Amino acid sequence: MGSKTSLHDAHQSMGAKIVDFGGWDMPLHYGSQIEEHHLVRKASGMFDVSHMTIVDVQGSQSREYLRHLLANDVDKLKATGKALYSGMLDEQGGVIDDLIVYRMPEDYRVVVNCGTREKDLAWMNKQAEGFAVELKERDDLAMVAIQGPEAIAKIQGVKSKQRSLIDSLSVFQGLESEGWMFCRTGYTGEDGLEVMVPNDEVVDFWQALASEGVNPCGLGARDTLRLEAGMNLYGSDMDESVTPLQSNMAWTVSLTDDRNFIGKAALVEQKQIGVPNKLVGLVLEQRGVLRGHQRVVVSEGGEQQGEGEITSGTFSPTLGYSVALARVPQNTGDTCRVEMRGKLVEVKVVKPPFVRNGQRVYK
Amino acid sequence: MSIIPGELKYLSSHEWVRLEEDGETVTVGITDHAQDLLGDVVFVELPEVDTVIAAGEEAGVVESVKAASDIFAPVGGKVIEINESLEESPEFVNSDPYDDGWFFKLKVSDADELSGLLSAEDYTEVCESEEH
Numbered sequence: 051m052g053s054k055t056s057l058h059d060a061h062q063s064m065g066a067k068i069v070d071f072g073g074w075d076m077p078l079h080y081g082s083q084i085e086e087h088h089l090v091r092k093a094s095g096m097f098d099v100s101h102m103t104i105v106d107v108q109g110s111q112s113r114e115y116l117r118h119l120l121a122n123d124v125d126k127l128k129a130t131g132k133a134l135y136s137g138m139l140d141e142q143g144g145v146i147d148d149l150i151v152y153r154m155p156e157d158y159r160v161v162v163n164c165g166t167r168e169k170d171l172a173w174m175n176k177q178a179e180g181f182a183v184e185l186k187e188r189d190d191l192a193m194v195a196i197q198g199p200e201a202i203a204k205i206q207g208v209k210s211k212q213r214s215l216i217d218s219l220s221v222f223q224g225l226e227s228e229g230w231m232f233c234r235t236g237y238t239g240e241d242g243l244e245v246m247v248p249n250d251e252v253v254d255f256w257q258a259l260a261s262e263g264v265n266p267c268g269l270g271a272r273d274t275l276r277l278e279a280g281m282n283l284y285g286s287d288m289d290e291s292v293t294p295l296q297s298n299m300a301w302t303v304s305l306t307d308d309r310n311f312i313g314k315a316a317l318v319e320q321k322q323i324g325v326p327n328k329l330v331g332l333v334l335e336q337r338g339v340l341r342g343h344q345r346v347v348v349s350e351g352g353e354q355q356g357e358g359e360i361t362s363g364t365f366s367p368t369l370g371y372s373v374a375l376a377r378v379p380q381n382t383g384d385t386c387r388v389e390m391r392g393k394l395v396e397v398k399v400v401k402p403p404f405v406r407n408g409q410r411v412y413k
Numbered sequence: 414m415s416i417i418p419g420e421l422k423y424l425s426s427h428e429w430v431r432l433e434e435d436g437e438t439v440t441v442g443i444t445d446h447a448q449d450l451l452g453d454v455v456f457v458e459l460p461e462v463d464t465v466i467a468a469g470e471e472a473g474v475v476e477s478v479k480a481a482s483d484i485f486a487p488v489g490g491k492v493i494e495i496n497e498s499l500e501e502s503p504e505f506v507n508s509d510p511y512d513d514g515w516f517f518k519l520k521v522s523d524a525d526e527l528s529g530l531l532s533a534e535d536y537t538e539v540c541e542s543e544e545h
Contacts (some may be wrong), residue, residue: 078452079452082453082504082507083452083453083478084453084455084478084504270452270453270478274478337456337458337476338456338476339455339456339476339478339481341480341481364478365455365456365476365478391474391481
């Protein structure tokens with residue numbers, strides 16, 4: 051038996067198929083994950099993401115602490131509520147986790163993955179030594195992601211009092227109201243919000259959204275949506291064994307400022323020596339499904355040049371064929387081959403994302 | 414609990430088999446239990462019509478959002494018809510595994526092989542033992 055979110059009974063009464071995810075009992079789907087996927091691309095869907103870990107970083111040195119802890123620079127956050135995606139690295143530049151940090155009116159709020167909660171908190175506490183900061187886990191808050199072109203209007207239908215606050219949000223910004231936090235963030239490649247809600251109010255919120263016609267969606271659709279959007283999944287697409295530079299996350303690393311964040315020296319060195327591989331997108335525009343851990347073969351003029359591996363792969367419901375993320379050698383060209391069920395199949399190499407706002411975007 | 418019709422025969426690898434009225438044709442598909450385990454089916458690869466396959470031989474592949482899974486011929490015979498609608502609508506395997514979601518029909522070479530298939534009761538036990 052895993053941990054349960056405040057919405058667990060609601061999921062069961064809506065017919066969810068429950069699976070273990072990082073020690074949590076979470077909905078995989080409520081019937082068809084492909085239908086749920088299409089609803090998010092075309093209308094709206096809601097995901098219980100209460101399993102994710104919310105940590106408030108408070109104290110007079112929270113800025114200095116986060117500038118030391120994170121590969122991205124919280125000084126980029128000028129306005130209240132603005133958010134930043136960052137890796138949290140070890141001394142070797144390996145990715146301990148990826149996270150979102152919000153600039154709160156006074157301090158900061160960080161959201162990390164659920165499967166990495168214990169090691170993250172241990173690392174964050176260890177690194178806090180010597181800084182005047184206090185880390186406070188907010189397990190009193192649940193979180194619901196409502197995503198899709200109609201998502202924001204549906205939320206405003208339920209939270210009419212916060213209508214103008216929600217209208218005021220820019221992309222990647224979150225603002226508090228009456229103990230809730232409305233964040234214009236997500237993991238689907240669609241517009242929408244992630245809403246942090248006190249545990250004892252989340253069931254009513256979920257039911258009210260359902261009454262507005264927002265469809266409940268499970269982790270299955272969440273995975274196909276994030277993969278179409280070219281977003282990494284921690285533990286599959288990156289972990290401690292690779293750096294952000296090998297994980298299509300170079301844009302989240304700020305090397306040019308005055309900071310000396312954890313892992314910076316290793317990244318500078320890796321850049322000098324040469325980054326050995328990169329994370330790219332693969333597309334198979336025919337029958338068959340690319341899947342995690344399949345072997346990738348890179349050749350030139352008929353000769354094998356190197357090998358890589360698919361880190362996550364799936365059928366893309368929006369495109370009607372399969373897409374994947376794969377870690378491949380730097381010299382990989384426009385095509386490579388993937389070993390699928392004993393056969394080498396040619397696939398296109400592209401730059402993710404594959405889909406944004408319901409439309410194909412890769413070239 | 415998944416649906417396991419009493420009038421069908423089964424393989425422990427989760428195919429169902431229906432002996433048609435002519436006594437020499439069988440229709441093959443995958444069970445409700447199998448489609449539930451696989452999740453949404455996205456591609457089905459079927460044998461070509463007129464192919465002769467032996468019992469236990471690979472006859473196709475079903476790919477879902479979760480996994481690829483081989484389909485085996487329950488008895489030997491010649492493929493006389495395939496369900497072409499699955500090319501456009503693989504979701505029939507999920508929505509109607511015992512009817513619209515059928516895979517192919519075989520003209521049975523050796524009717525004795527039919528006696529080696531599982532009854533609905535036997536297959537129910539197979540499913541239950543997997544769950545524990």
